[in-house]
Amino acid sequence: MAFAVMINQQILPSFPTEEKWVLSMQLRRSLQSVPANIAEGYSRYYYQEGVRFCYIARGSLEESYSHISLAHKLGYxxxxxxxxxxxxxxxxxxxxxxxxxxxxxxxxxDNEPGSAHRIKEDSIQYLSDLDIEDPKN
Structure with a gap:
C-alpha cells in the first residue's frame, strides 16, 4: 500500500492537466487494486482463493507498471x-x-476448490459394443 500512496502523492500531481482524467485515473485505479485484492484474498477461507486474488493483484501491479512506463516515455x-x-x-x-x-x-x-488441476473419477471399466454380448446369440 505504501507504493500506491507514494505514487499518488509524489508522482501523479506532476502529471499534466490533460492526463488528470485519463492516464492518472487508470494508474490510480490499478495501484489501488493491488493491495485491495491481496486483502480480499487473505480474507477467504481457502488458500486457493487467496492465490486467485493474488494473481489478480499481480496483474494489477503489471498494469500499473505499464502505465508508469508509458508516463516515463511521455516525459512525465x-x-x-x-x-x-x-x-x-x-x-x-x-x-x-x-x-x-x-x-x-x-x-x-485435494478437497479445496481449485487445488486439483485434473479431472478425477472412480475407476470404471469402459465397454464398447464389441465387449457387450448380444442377448440374441
Missing amino acids: ISQDTYNVINVEVQEIRRLLNGYITFLKKNKRG
Whole structure:
C-alpha cells in the first residue's frame, strides 16, 4: 500500500492537466487494486482463493507498471524517479510471487476448490459394443 500512496502523492500531481482524467485515473485505479485484492484474498477461507486474488493483484501491479512506463516515455516521470519505481515494482513482484508460492504449498488438500488441476473419477471399466454380448446369440 505504501507504493500506491507514494505514487499518488509524489508522482501523479506532476502529471499534466490533460492526463488528470485519463492516464492518472487508470494508474490510480490499478495501484489501488493491488493491495485491495491481496486483502480480499487473505480474507477467504481457502488458500486457493487467496492465490486467485493474488494473481489478480499481480496483474494489477503489471498494469500499473505499464502505465508508469508509458508516463516515463511521455516525459512525465524522470529517469531517476523511474529507476526508483522500477526497483520498488521488482520488490513487490518478488514478495507477491513468494506469497503465492506460500499459499500454494499450504492448501488444505485435494478437497479445496481449485487445488486439483485434473479431472478425477472412480475407476470404471469402459465397454464398447464389441465387449457387450448380444442377448440374441
